[in-house]
Amino acid sequence: MASSERNPKMNQPAGRKTGKAAQKSQTRKRAHTHETATGNLANAVESSRSSNEEIQPTIGEYLIRRLEESGVRHVFGVPGDFVLHFYGMLQDSSVEVIGTTNEAAAGYAADGYARINGLGAVCVTYCVGGLSLCNSVAGAFAEKSPVIVISGSPGISERQHNPLLHHKVRDFSTQRDVFEKLTVATAVLDDPNTAFREIDRCFEAALRYQRPVYLEIPRDCVDLRPAWPYQRKEILESSDAKALSESLTEAARIIESAKQPVIIAGVEIHRFGLQKQVIALAERNGIPICSTLLGKSVISEKHRLYLGVYEGAMGRRFVQEFVESSDCVILLGTFMTDINLGIFTANLDPARCIYCTSESLRIRHHFYHDVPLQKFVGGLKRRKLSMSASPVEIPVRDDGLPDVTPEEPLSVHYLFRRVNQILDENSVVIADVGDSLFGAADLCIHRQSEFLSSAYYATMGFAIPAALGAQAANPKRRPIVLVGDGAFQMTGMELSTILRRGGNPIVIVLNNHGYTTERFLQDGPFNDIASWNFHCLPALLGGGLGLEVRTCGELDQAVETAIANEKSFSLINAHLRPDDISPALSRLAERLSEQV
């Protein structure tokens, strides 16, 4: 909050707007004058400026400029009165506002967008909007997806004597207090003289930590301008050159002498854009690569050195055996989460591991501090290694369709094999939580970073809104969405927004009539859910294509129809037996049920 003595005069003089600002004001109904209670909050300056001097942008303008510069071309959200003026400004900018049916979905969409685009944003109103985002933003935090959360809030001038304004919970700081727990940086932009620096600090934190940040704008501060010009400063990441050099030498020595080295490339390799370097490291030295479930598709799964997803006992046997018998496992940007580790069925001896993430570097049982992931990966790639390992022969995967008659009831196994066949260079696979995810682990993703899932935080309902975000980020990719019936009931109505925008995902609802994953832990009537005619959704929404399948032959047919339907979403209601699950889920359920 501003406190020093500054010119207490209002700014944003109507006659002194830049062309853009002037244009914006046309959509507004009246001139906004901002009278604040304290006077020194709304300090601004137009007085001591010469006519040559550049007019400083307003807080709202600067924030939009930063979004634009950062490549954020879409913002997801739901409008509300405390953020309405900023919505008007977004509308007049190059940033497209995508209105969702509710805020939770906007959060997932922004997260999906960020995973493809490198940065995403969501913009909502105070508390009723922001607090509806908590779970989506928590998921982005847990899985390192950089989302800028923008929230309007009551004007500073409205807050005198702590009135009971609508949307207020406990006090005016409640929403920020909550987001302090769910983001890596927060700021309330109530002072134009510090707001730009605060915006920059939060954007930089989002990119550096690849996690969400929170920016709140009291509605009477949107149009405030700073008193003096602002100079952006680059924030340099701390790094210990000697620790880096020593760690690289040690790592190189271990890799060179290894008989069977293997790289496990995690989700951070994607988040920090290090795919090329990791691939170069692998190719130069003939080291095979695994991914994790959360990091699946971090490199193309068609790559000749790609082994598969490593996930302990949940994964394919060849991958597990190769990794666990390796004498040098190079984990790069991998989170050791329970699901990534096959619910702790993974067997990785630290004495054989080089383990580098954005947060720490451990070689065998010792740690190096201040060694950034980027520098470690880059340094390793540049080293000329004299490898002693012999070339690896990677067995060809059996991806063929099972031999069935068209009348055979549809099985999970057949469904995933069929989906695998339709994947191509233009697909992005988005799997919701449950067997949609576990079964999807074995799909073969053609490109880099074209598999999205909440594979660590495991929040149901991620997939459909994430598909909205993914296709906004890259309209050339067609989402193939795998979602359970329970997860669909949580957020599936976001197909409404997808329909409005002309998106064409192929959505396959794995309809097994309940929370199947949980049935294998502890069953009860609480795992039953209502039975929807998912394929009837187009009638409600007024568009889209709905298909219902019960047999393998019907699935084949429906898939063809869906592929041909390029103009709208296609939804395939795929009936499955409640007890039919993928082998991975069967192994996982067994493991989890020991802990319920």
Place this chain on the structure above:
Amino acid sequence: MASSERNPKMNQPAGRKTGKAAQKSQTRKRAHTHETATGNLANAVESSRSSNEEIQPTIGEYLIRRLEESGVRHVFGVPGDFVLHFYGMLQDSSVEVIGTTNEAAAGYAADGYARINGLGAVCVTYCVGGLSLCNSVAGAFAEKSPVIVISGSPGISERQHNPLLHHKVRDFSTQRDVFEKLTVATAVLDDPNTAFREIDRCFEAALRYQRPVYLEIPRDCVDLRPAWPYQRKEILESSDAKALSESLTEAARIIESAKQPVIIAGVEIHRFGLQKQVIALAERNGIPICSTLLGKSVISEKHRLYLGVYEGAMGRRFVQEFVESSDCVILLGTFMTDINLGIFTANLDPARCIYCTSESLRIRHHFYHDVPLQKFVGGLKRRKLSMSASPVEIPVRDDGLPDVTPEEPLSVHYLFRRVNQILDENSVVIADVGDSLFGAADLCIHRQSEFLSSAYYATMGFAIPAALGAQAANPKRRPIVLVGDGAFQMTGMELSTILRRGGNPIVIVLNNHGYTTERFLQDGPFNDIASWNFHCLPALLGGGLGLEVRTCGELDQAVETAIANEKSFSLINAHLRPDDISPALSRLAERLSEQV
């Protein structure tokens, strides 16, 4: 957390269960043994008990017992692995678990349930469940609705070395940290020797403050038993007898000498069960009563002394004039929120007010401390007052249907007048935010406490899930739900759960094609929403009755059909012009647009 030296032995010996516990264990797949890392966390005792000694309940059993004793017969939620074992226990108790499509809806349902039942509860899994509740619980906090939030969490024994367990955000305390901001009491039930006291403390706080509380159970603590018997202690509310007596004398004197006293009875009169006392106070002394929008229907609106809803310039002129020309306004349990005050168009001079809530008592410009609302209202009722005011003549309201032809396009005015006609002793009206709420202010509610709305926190999407909760709390009341198209898109799919349970609300979607309230503040494409064929929802859900109306005659017909359909929900898709709004909204929008 437990720390002192206690018997580190595990409890819940398989052979020593009570009948109920034994029965419960049949639904579980195996005997649970709880081995904790620290040993002294899972302290429990079976050793030093004589055979006559009563076996103490487990933490889970005690919590269920408290729910049952408090009259909570239904718990809303979505299961998940960290809470699955407790779900199994609930299933075997007298408490019915109502599974919703997602957690946000479960929160609204529990809130609606609490408003009718006096206490509600929601039970979810860790983080993905709990953090999805933030907004619903914040609404319950803001509007004083006592909801018990129960969340499972990872077992204490699973937390060693801070592993990355699924659903974890930042650290294991994140979820509780968030709920500290949104509730009046929180507890993590990780010690059987303090858990019962903690449960009692939270239940008492929920009832005393009429606000939500948060209880978290690590999954390996559910079956733990305390080492010694527990004695519940009543917590006495502090109260200053002398301040009470002086305040009553002063208030009585002011009321007696007033020429035109009036009571404004707020939502707390309902929450604390003081309706009868307030009515007695009014009847004995011939004092007319108003309600507020948030407290609407706190007494029957058929009562001969009932004036109407006081909401400043937003409300009916007669009510505004009567209240604002009164020389003694007795505000009882009323929140002075912006919406209750007609966005601060209310004109109430504190010098003429006696203002008592559960939080404070102000007479004119001075305050009394430690005077509980219950005691003040009770004391005032018992006083024999010598009134000097003359009896008031309350004008009969014009509630008649406008004179229209059946072909006339449906208007907001006609719609609300028509709804007013179908209200009877068995109705509970639930209005969502927007014109559904403002237009509903003039409906005449027959019974006490049969109008629900998020009239202060103003969270869109409250109504449909709240109808689920309301009908669970009292199946004899038939909900009449008024909801905008935007709000319906947020949570309307909860009709799925209503259908499953055989509920029969009449849902009227005020379909004005966008966020109409906001159009009057600042319009833009962001206020447009997708156009749904709401009446086609039954096809998707496999049940329910859908009707579409565009004219007054069609509405009449649809209303008759809906009333006759007693077996399932009826949904009327009522097309309205986007610019057709209630007079109250028109006045409100004008006022709000000055601040956007």
